[in-house]
Amino acid sequence: MHQTHMIIDGEQLSISSHNAKTIYNPADQEAVAVVSSGTRQHARLALEAAKRAFAVWSETSSEKRAEILHSAAELVRERSETMARLLTQEQGKPLKNARAEILSSADILDYYAEEGRRNIGEWLATHRGRSIVIRQPVGVAALITPWNYPVDLLSWKVGPCLAAGCTFVAKPPSRAPVAATEFLRAVHEAGLPAGAVNVVHGPGEEVGAELVENPISRKIAFTGQTETGRWIMAHAADRIKRVSLELGGNSPFIVCADTDIEKAAAACAQRAFSNMGQICISVNRVYVAEEIAEEFGELLVRQAERLRIGNGLEENVDLGPMFSREQRSRTKEHVADALNKGAELLSGGREPEGEAFDKGYFFLPTVLGGADHSMRIMREETFGPVAPVMRFKTLDEAIRLANDSNYGLAAYIYTSDITTGIRAAERLEAGGVGVNINNVMDHQMPFGGWKESGIGRELGLYGLQSFLEIKHIRLGL
Structure with a gap:
């Protein structure tokens, strides 16, 4: 069984029996790894x-940082198959998706290796002197992440x-820290340098x-x-402290009457059911739009029922367990709440049948018709493989319904009229x-939410800026 150690000040900490935790595969409950578990003291x-390493790393040239980040990306790629299998075993997603996640993480390291080189300042001529604007690292950061894409x-x-x-x-997710x-x-x-990268479970x-409250950390991501x-x-x-929160x-996914319905249904299914909606x-x-709702529902059901479910380590599996x-x-x-309030079950809505699914947290991709905003599934984040469909008469109504939420992370609209789409x-x-x-994700573009979906941005130049302080140096001449 794999052993997962904490890393503090460049050293891997041994796993002792009193603080060890076992991670299990959500597909079959088989043990995957033993993980060391830390405390506030760790x-x-x-x-x-x-903090000690910051004195060294912050003074390292951007060229040297880039070189090391590129080397890190290559190491990740070299070890990607091992990492991907561990990721599938602890989280459940199909191996092909786990491989894509690991390789994407290597691409991110390469991207920021070069973005860091472009962290240049400004030199401004003023009436009585000169002004220099520089961007410097904020300090020690605490990075706290979830289990869905660990x-x-x-x-x-x-x-x-x-x-x-x-x-x-x-601090990786407690229940999926291995990969x-x-x-x-x-x-x-x-x-x-030792201490630049630390991992505490x-x-x-x-x-x-402790990571949030301790005065040493200056940035919480x-x-x-x-x-x-x-x-x-x-x-x-x-x-x-500076914070960036992706919550x-x-x-919402809006389908206009003038769109290519088959393409919209395929896109909706992929985004609703991938990673089991997590x-x-x-x-x-x-x-x-009500004039195409029945046809769209039929196409969405067809897409849902086409997906193959199973243990993520098996070949040709589209969806693993939850x-x-x-x-x-x-x-x-x-x-159940939606059905009790008048929704219609068009597909799924239960666990799949068969011995292969008995021990895992499997659930069929589900399509509901006749949804409305009285239902929890339209008001709360389900984080599961369900697509509830509600009809609208006008685009104004659809946008009003889409905006009727405390959240504002992502939204989608399908239409053949680009003017309609942009507006x-x-x-x-x-x-x-x-x-x-x-x-809505692109490595070079900002990602983050409005309203209760968060504050700050990740990815692109915007992600780098969130770890930098701005300083103005004024020179009298």
Whole structure:
């Protein structure tokens, strides 16, 4: 069985019997790894190590940082197959998707290696002198990440953090820390000074709390639940720490009558059911023009029933299990609530049958018709493979319904009229809008939410800037 160690000040900590935790595969409950579990004291030691390393790493040239980040990316690629198998076993997603996640994380490291080189200042001639504007690393960062994309979302923080000249302590998700720790071990072994990369496992209420509250950390980068984000924001305020929070979502998907219905249905299914709907930008609410709603529903059902479910390590599997019993239970509760309030079950809505599914947290991709905003599934983030469909009469109505949410991470609209698409995108209250595309993420572009979906941006130049302080130096001549 794989052993997953914490890393503090350049050293791997041994796993002792009193603090070891076993990680199980959500597909069959087989043991995957034994993981060391830390305490507040481990978090303090890691922060202190990061503080010592900051004095060295922050003074390292951008060229040298780039060289090391490129080396880290190559190490990740060399070890990608091992990491991908571990990721599938601990999280459940199909191996092909796990491979894509690991390789994407390597691409992020390469991207920020070069973005860091472009962290240049400004020289301004003024009436009585000169002004210089420079950007310097904010300091030690705490990186706290979730289980749905435990490597990719970590790389979004690690890449810009190191490129900016910051050091960090990472807390991977407690229930899926294995592949993320292997990724961080590769980064550490690429040539960074001891203490620049630290990894502490453990519960959020202990390890996470120390990372947020300890005065050493100057930046908190978090992806996870909105409730936790509120707590982090409140406690970081005590010392006016910089925070970036990527929180919950409840993404609407608008289908106009003039669109290519087959393409829209395929795109909707992919974004609603991929990773078993456990994606922050997953389609949560589908609004369809009433004149095409019946046909669209039939096409969406056809797409859902085409997907193959099984253990993520098996070949030709499109969907693995859900991550946990709790996630599946929440999904079933939302479906039951919708059906009790008048929704129609068009497909799925239950666990698949057969011995192969008995031990795992499997659930069929589900399509509901006749949805409305009285239902929890339209108001809360399900984080499961369900696409509830609601009809609309006018685009104004669809946009009003789409914006009727506390969340604003992503939104989608499908139409053959580009003017309609652009104007709708401008009116939708979300940090990212996909017009005739079901993905709002691009390594070079900003990603983040409006309203209760978060604060700050990741990816692109914007992600690097979140780890930098701006300084104005005025010269009298």
